Amino acid sequence: MKFSLWQRLDAIARSMFPVTATLLLIMASMVPLRIPELAPIIPSLSLIAVYYWTIHRPDLMPIWAVFVIGVAQDLLSGSMLGVASIALLVVRHLVISQARFFTSASFVVIWSIFALVAFLAFFVMWILTSLLTATLVEHSSATFQYLMTLAVYPGFTWLFVHGQRLFLR
């Protein structure tokens, strides 16, 4: 079966949805919302996005895209380059290695696993930042950021599920 040029472009645009949405979310989380004390503990949306898409459409969240998302995150937030990439790569690797398990898991189970994976990701970021600055980085805002990320996970999953239905069918 032959596809026309437009059909092919359309398919490419649709298949780029997970990565594009993730990059847009990173940008959106940079906008100053002027809510007191929110900025340092703003949930890590890239973590949620990479976790979700690696479980549900790993073919549309390839490893190079995860790397690029991490670099974008670090560049935009002004944190140390490479830290987010490493954490996100670890997340993707963990999920991919247990892909069979996730196919039959319920939402609550996936959310619970996310709690573990996100904890590990934040721990990796904390360790790397501490090593690179040769100080024990204050961990309370990292802990709160982790809890915030965990709390907003269902909301963003809902968004992604609808995006997936809308763009990827």
Next chain:
Amino acid sequence: MSKRSGNALGLATPIRAWAQRSAFVFFFALAIVLLVLGRASTPAVERVRTAVNDAIAPVLELATSPVATVSDAIVSGRELMEVRATNEALRQENERLLQWRAAAQRLEDENRMLRELNELTIEPRTRYITARVIGDQGGAFVRSVLVSAGARDGVAKGQAALTGRGLAGRVAETGRRAARILLVTDMNSRVPVLVGNARDRAVLAGDNSPNPELLYFSPGVQIRVGDRVVTSGHGGAFPSGLPIGVVTDVRENDVRVEPYVDWSHLEFLRLVDYELPRILSSPEDGLVKGGGLPRQVTPSAAISGDAAASATGESSGAVIQADGAVSEQAQ
């Protein structure tokens, strides 16, 4: 898409696993290379950072305006409720501030005369660049914000960033149209300061917590809760006497300072172009600084001001500044 996943499933499992693992190792190694390059503050990495900041600035500026509108609407609704009480409070404050202004003018005159008597060199000329905060602090491991002014507006690395209340941070990266401000609470921030009326020298060091720490003061120095902390101007990076905060906690080997700046309402920052040779800037920044007249990016009247704090600034602009803040509050 189904075609590709079909292909992937068709591959023999060991080969697929090997390909996956090697891709993981490759990108992991690449990330570590980035980590090292970024840590060594390679010029190339810095150029990429500023390019990305420049590229993202228009988008963020656009996204900031609806947020500002909504937040302003909420604030003005709330203000409408208590307009009478606020008016009375402001009238009283205005009277008090006018007295302060008179006192400041008198002191400034006196100061100038004494300087002339002493033949002290005049403080270098300062000018201000006002910029809107367009990018918030991105997470738990960094305390910095993005502002919508860059080299084309006269922003240069090392300049102090102020709110109406006091010092917020310094310019860490300058793009053409955006700059990143490292806040005084960031763990990479070190500011030479003077503490209390005795003006003892110390260094204010951030550690990502809301209250930065005072380091390197002489062992005999008495520091008390409530002591004011101002920039010392040592090192030539900042003008001297910019208010930063007050000492809130004094313990053995741990003195904490509460900055005056209200971190949750960072809306505009004033960047101080202080025309002295700066040790924190590189030669090419000096070239940028020389060009063009001061350019107001946004009206400076919009600065949220605590006039009492700004009236204590030592530069000659302080009085005018206090004036602007008064008229803003009296509206």
